[in-house]
Amino acid sequence: MRDHVDPLRTDWAEVAAPAVPACRVAVSDLTVTRDRKTLLNIPTLTLEAPGPSVIIGPNGAGKSLLLRLIHGLLPATTGQISLTNPSGGGAVKQAMLFQKPVLLRRSVSGNLGFVLRQQGVPWRDRRARIAALLAQGHLQTRAKQPARSLSGGEQQRLALVRALATGPDLLLLDEPTAPLDPAATREIEDLIRQISASGIKIVMVTHDLGQARRLAAEVVLLHRGQVREQAPTDRFFALPRSTAAQAFLSGDLLR
Numbered sequence: 524m525r526d527h528v529d530p531l532r533t534d535w536a537e538v539a540a541p542a543v544p545a546c547r548v549a550v551s552d553l554t555v556t557r558d559r560k561t562l563l564n565i566p567t568l569t570l571e572a573p574g575p576s577v578i579i580g581p582n583g584a585g586k587s588l589l590l591r592l593i594h595g596l597l598p599a600t601t602g603q604i605s606l607t608n609p610s611g612g613g614a615v616k617q618a619m620l621f622q623k624p625v626l627l628r629r630s631v632s633g634n635l636g637f638v639l640r641q642q643g644v645p646w647r648d649r650r651a652r653i654a655a656l657l658a659q660g661h662l663q664t665r666a667k668q669p670a671r672s673l674s675g676g677e678q679q680r681l682a683l684v685r686a687l688a689t690g691p692d693l694l695l696l697d698e699p700t701a702p703l704d705p706a707a708t709r710e711i712e713d714l715i716r717q718i719s720a721s722g723i724k725i726v727m728v729t730h731d732l733g734q735a736r737r738l739a740a741e742v743v744l745l746h747r748g749q750v751r752e753q754a755p756t757d758r759f760f761a762l763p764r765s766t767a768a769q770a771f772l773s774g775d776l777l778r
């Protein structure tokens with residue numbers, strides 16, 4: 524164990540690298556200021572772990588804000604966020620999921636077909652693609668049901684596989700299991716693991732430390748808009764180096 528190492532830096536080559544994810548997120552000199560208040564201040568942050576990067580932190584830390592900035596939904600005040608595919612290729616494609624899925628007033632299959640059509644998938648190929656996506660989401664028996672009549676867990680699984688229909692390199696997930704019970708949460712986590720194993724880079728926000736332990740390849744602790752620690756999951760939980768992480772894991776209020 525390299526206790527002297529900077530808690531904000533990880534050399535992934537020394538940890539594990541089952542696959543190179545399809546997207547590397549690099550943040551530099553990022554600030555977001557609103558009404559003279561600095562909401563985010565991140566000099567440098569790179570998300571390239573071979574598995575989900577999970578962002579945790581107390582309420583108001585700036586977790587959702589960071590995710591929205593990465594997705595381009597909000598402008599930064601200063602700085603840059605670059606998304607690149609380490610293996611080359613063209614522009615990085617990304618998708619984002621929210622705590623409450625936004626589904627179309629169509630059937631489950633209709634939601635998938637709509638996105639596939641938008642993606643330019645020829646109609647003759649769409650049926651097979653829809654069937655594969657339904658199977659991946661364990662939604663085969665729900666195909667004809669109105670999407671909005673599904674249970675919360677089913678709706679989130681549909682939102683996930685619908686996002687896959689866009690062929691993303693990067694998937695941003697903002698507390699995707701927050702309102703779900705443990706069984707539905709487990710199903711979503713299984714799906715997230717599969718998606719991650721397929722090479723899609725996952726960056727996810729959660730309040731559930733158990734979920735961070737189960738899913739994350741690396742954990743990023745945000746507090747007051749700053750990255751206080753970034754570490755491989757095992758090390759983060761076993762040997763947090765920053766006082767902020769030590770306090771957060773002990774359940775203390777962060778100052």
Ligand SMILES: Nc1ncnc2c1ncn2[C@@H]1O[C@H](COP(=O)(O)OP(=O)(O)OP(=O)(O)O)[C@@H](O)[C@H]1O
Pocket residue numbers: 557562580581582583584585586587588589597
């Ligand atoms: N578009 C915006 N304009 C102004 N302030 C914003 C905007 N979005 C977020 N904020 C502020 O930025 C801070 C961080 O918000 P954010 O939603 O990112 O926190 P969070 O870490 O996701 O918290 P929680 O865990 O409660 O969801 C909050 O003080 C919030 O009010």
